[in-house]
Amino acid sequence: MKTAATVASHCPYCALQCGMGLAPEPRGLRVVSRDFPVNEGRLCRKGWSAAALLDHPERLRTPLVREKGVLREATWDEALDTVATGIRAIQERHGRDAVAVFGGGGLTNEKAYLLGKFARVALGTSQIDYNGRFCMSSAAAAGTRAFGIDRGLAFPEADLAGADAILLAGANVAETMPPLVRRLRRARERGGLVVVDPRRSATAENASLHLAPRPGTDLALSLGMLHAAVTGGMADESYLASRTSGFDEAWRVASRWWPERTESVTGVPAAELVAAVTALASARNAYILTGRGTEQHADGVDQVSGWINLALALGLPGTPGSGYGCLTGQGNGQGGREHGQKADQLPGYRSITDAGARAHVAGVWGVAPDSLPGPGRSAFELLDALGQPGGPRGLLVFGSNPLVSAPDAGRIERRMAALDLLVVADLVLSETAAAADVVLPVPQWAEEDGTMTNLEGRVLLRRKAAEPPEGVRDELGVLGDLAVRLGQPPERFPAAPEAVFDELRRASAGGPADYAGISYARLRAGEALHWPCPDESHPGTPRLFGKRFAHDDGRARFRAVDHRGPAESPDRDHPLWLTTGRVLAQYQSGAQTRRIPELAAEPSVEVHPETAGRAGLADGGMARVVSRRGAMVARVRHSPGIRPDTVFASFHFPGAGRANLLTNPALDPISRMPEFKACAVRLEPA
């Protein structure tokens, strides 16, 4: 009886998109094990407990409208009229760009796509970006310039299980993607699991070799490793000659990073650096994988290019059983960056400045190419412009909680307070929703159909398993209703997920991320489809780059990047580095996971016992962590595995426990990624 009604779903959290079954219970749904290649029935505690949020008492079940400073319940018509009236008033006075949209990497492909279309067509605004800018943007930019295309993994993640050596740069998968850890077992057993992290994370704890560089010096480290590979005769000369370009220029930079010099900058012993390269070079199959630790920097794109250069020198990308990959973070971090909610992109991973791309997408949308706005501000720049002269005065937020997740969050809080209109669609009253003028209650993953694209570029159909609570309406319908109120013809904004997906397929056709051949019917039939998939007879592309890379000449490109270091430096008042990240039981801004009792956690800061002792902080005591921008309060956890010059805090918590009150919004010049992973702080007893 259970099996008959169990619905095939995927976990609502990270980019692995583990398969799970949702079985009906007398009250609600229960998560059950389901066989799916990525997790083979396994889940971490976030996945097992995900259904607890479905009938949570804090679920929003009616729209809210702010009146006399207080949010009160309202009808949908009243709420949507308030939004539409507010948008029109702002745009009439201040122009179309005065209303902005902020999306999320957890939204389905359909929602991400329709949100982009809504912004460009119904609002006519260039001002749309999303929280994926804070997540994968550096790896995306570096991947594109090296390989000509950006897909997190250019191969199924199961391939990792065959590797003798894997280097993880700034990725703590034992906490952020637990089921992936079993793919590392072989490399670990062969002494080839290398983890680069300034602290001894749960992942580093199990590594064969843990390199702990000073925060922000990963590029020096990868340059030193490239140096050691070349001087040790470990570079793959025939691969360099046949599959790459630009090595000589990259070597000219790396030649200046001999291991001993690298040691003095990174703090990584030269001998360990050489051992790490040797492990990668002597393996039959090897991978280099990057995560947020190396990507979320003001030189994040160059840091990733440094790792890609090393992978290219060792001949890994495009070689069977080897490769480079980015471990995408958010559930739909991959699909979310492909379909047009990014400031500079149109669906199919097309550029908004490309005339051909604009003509194609405008054709699908039935509008004039000239009517499409150009590129807008990137996420932080957009948030920082809110309510400022020339900046947006209205903001619509979907699937994001920037008051917790944006860098320099105190500043963003002030910017949002200056808005004329803040609209937030969410399933609970997140911190950002609580600051809104209008709150729209929307369904969660088990209550709707939709597709997600996981870190392998595989498109997954997530099936509806239950009706949303009374009073909740899905984003596709909400966007359509708003569009009509703003004067759009109703047929331009379909509300059925499959209809939206079919339109997305046409819009993406011929683009780098080509979904044209992927249909709900094929996904329902259980086909494993990785993009690009240009037509319905195409089997999809699980592995890219086997014969050629996506640049015109078919070659992967080295970039001659050099180490710059973090945007700010420690001084007497701020002598320590703060680096931020996630913990196992929580997810992103915590709006979901903090409400699930079995995942309960509190803000904490990991400090080396020596450093804590000097600051007078006992294990379990409370500390104030102070940066040049703000302060947070957190419980001290002594951690002998962290560098004594570095402290770590997770960013899941609200209010005074917000790590992002401290972080530095210095942006990467290419990806516009803020520097979440290195800012100068001091510790004080709280």
Next chain:
Amino acid sequence: MRVLIAGYGMAGARLAELLAERDAGMEITVAGAETRPAYNRVLLPRLLSGALAERDLRLHDDEWARRAGVTLRLGDEVSAVDRTARVARLAGGAPIPYDVLVLATGSRVVVPEIEGLLPNVPGVSVLRTVDDFLGVAEGVADGVPVAVLGGGVLGVEAALTLAGLDVPVTVVQPSGRLMERSLDEAGSAVLDGLCRRAGVSTVLGRGAVRVYPGDGVKLDDGTFVPAGLVVLAAGVRPETSLAERAGLAADSGILVDDRLRTADPRIHAIGDCARFGPVPAGLVAPAWAQAEVLAEVLTGGDVRYEPPPASTRLRVGPVDLTTVGDPCAPTGEVLRFEDPAGGRYARLAMDGDRVAGAILLGLPEAAAVVADVHASGRAAPADRLSLMFGRALPGSRAETGALVCRCNGVTRESLVKAWRAGAADAAALTAATRAGTGCGDCAGRIAALAETLRPKETTVEPAQDH
């Protein structure tokens, strides 16, 4: 502004790059004595083994000067300076007027007064340029024995590199100790042991009195060291002759202030030839730091040069050696660890909670930590053993608690509770607690726990099958 850089070594090349990048409308001319583009001196020993070729060492490609808009005069060094007229004259005769002159003339090899010793006659070589190293590589190709005159860092590095290529090599060190300027007596002795084990013969406390090029070296005790090639590694001196001829003060280096200025405000000096503070030790890090400061200063920036702390780093063959500061500083607290059989040695001079100086041989993890603590001026860990060995010793490791399954937050306690409630084997424990359903790494620990619970408790609860 016309900038003339006298010297196209690592300091001069770096400065030229930085100035060109700033695109400040300068007319930059670089004059260098060698005929090839600037190259990376640090990598020269790699030429001996053939691990790298000459082109791999180039700091600039052939097109660099054109792209950067820099005028390069190769094979033509500055030979005279008329400070009043602000004109420099090249050895080839060309006059070059300047607004700013930067002396980056580097250093020259010291040739001790030994009978029969002339540098660069066949059978004798110094170690300074690409050609020197290529010459040595060629000279040892058929396994002729080599005598290295000088047991400082350069001599030891060359000897160990050659020994790694199975070249028979003898180091002659008159002073009696290897690397005496960086090491204390015990450290020298451990290094000597490492060298000998690597196949380097060392002759300590005896000097060469006569060199027979192509045949060998006669020592002051009358013994003879046969050597087809004699390599001179008796040290280098800052090349200050041009500056001195121009009337600028020099004392083991051209004297400059913290903006790298000589007494003539239009003339600067950087790199091995320049001295601000301690005597230059021929290291690249300060030379590049000086180039960066001077590039700022010349483009209107207000920065000052701070000499980085003195250090030595030698990594070749079995030797991984780091020294920082003054390891023999008369501080109250000295930590020492001596392991001659293992080829390891540590000496740390502690000044309160700061590291005043250290020698670390064969302890690479500690070297990275100590160098970091020393350079940053940070307080050293109270746990001195962890400082000396670079890692916390067993016992001070993190207590991860009784967590068995991290993915699902399952403790040993809750597994035991589940067992008491009837979960009798690993599969049942997993079903009851979700332990092992995440990454699965703890499967072995769950099975082991089930195993230890079974015999002990079955006697207490024999009815569990019912």
